[in-house]
Amino acid sequence: MTAAYERLKNCYGSIQDKVSVRPKVALVLGSGLGDYADGIRIVSTLDYHEINGFPVSTVSGHKGRFVFGYVEDVPVVIMQGRVHYYEGYSMEDVVLPIRLMKMMGAEILFLTNAAGGVNYNFHPGDFMMITDQISDFVPSPLIGPNIEELGERFPDMSHIYDPELCQLLREVSRDLGIALQEGTYLQLTGPNFESPHEVKMCRILGADAVGMSTACEAVAANHMKMRICGISCISNLGCGMAEQPLSHSEVKETADQVAPRFKKLITEAIVRMA
Numbered sequence: 340m341t342a343a344y345e346r347l348k349n350c351y352g353s354i355q356d357k358v359s360v361r362p363k364v365a366l367v368l369g370s371g372l373g374d375y376a377d378g379i380r381i382v383s384t385l386d387y388h389e390i391n392g393f394p395v396s397t398v399s400g401h402k403g404r405f406v407f408g409y410v411e412d413v414p415v416v417i418m419q420g421r422v423h424y425y426e427g428y429s430m431e432d433v434v435l436p437i438r439l440m441k442m443m444g445a446e447i448l449f450l451t452n453a454a455g456g457v458n459y460n461f462h463p464g465d466f467m468m469i470t471d472q473i474s475d476f477v478p479s480p481l482i483g484p485n486i487e488e489l490g491e492r493f494p495d496m497s498h499i500y501d502p503e504l505c506q507l508l509r510e511v512s513r514d515l516g517i518a519l520q521e522g523t524y525l526q527l528t529g530p531n532f533e534s535p536h537e538v539k540m541c542r543i544l545g546a547d548a549v550g551m552s553t554a555c556e557a558v559a560a561n562h563m564k565m566r567i568c569g570i571s572c573i574s575n576l577g578c579g580m581a582e583q584p585l586s587h588s589e590v591k592e593t594a595d596q597v598a599p600r601f602k603k604l605i606t607e608a609i610v611r612m613a
């Protein structure tokens with residue numbers, strides 16, 4: 340057994356009694372979107388700092404707890420706050436919560452984030468369904484001895500984002516009348532925002548949105564054969580595409596404004612995943 344798997348098992352063992360529902364869907368809430376968890380039927384919560392050996396986020400606006408409960412009748416575990424590579428954690432740390440949620444029983448991973456739009460057709464406040472990703476600017480979370488118990492050494496990444504879940508999201512967006520852009524998400528390390536030429540680079544590479552999370556989580560989840568879907572909230576346009584300089588407060592402000600629409604979209608999508 341690899342050290343990473345042993346750590347994961349110990350971590351899971353230490354919280355097993357506190358996992359109050361067997362989740363079907365694991366939902367990760369991005370910057371400014373964390374309030375969603377407060378509105379579901381909560382059964383219990385578990386602060387990250389109560390979990391032995393668990394990485395705890397330091398970013399303001401990120402709460403840092405698992406919420407167990409139900410979205411209508413669908414059992415879920417929600418990560419209210421994630422950990423980021425730019426905080427100084429190893430990739431093994433960053434994806435540990437994702438691996439734990441799979442051990443709790445989650446089959447579907449629903450990823451959300453705030454991201455910068457690099458596609459000129461996007462506007463702040465848009466939602467973008469992630470159809471593919473570019474993760475090569477951060478180390479793969481699968482580097483190191485393969486954790487055979489989780490997945491294979493060389494996992495296929497043809498469909499990281501499950502085509503059926505993508506179709507479900509399209510239908511939900513149509514039925515609710517909530518516009519949904521589609522595109523490729525590119526992960527950079529951060530924590531600095533991009534320079535104008537880095538934004539241009541992202542566009543040339545085929546990205547539509549850029550952010551500092553998510554893609555590594557999707558790689559780890561795809562390794563475990565979870566079904567994945569993701570939505571970026573386009574909180575701002577990439578640096579150089581708009582007049583004013585970027586700030587984290589702008590990211591949070593946009594996320595706050597779109598929160599009600601976001602909530603509807605997420606809820607209906609999860610209900611239809613049952």
Ligand code: HPA
Nearest residue numbers: 453454455549550551590
């Ligand atoms: N760049 C990177 N990450 C982000 C951005 C951005 O413009 N907005 C929100 N997260």
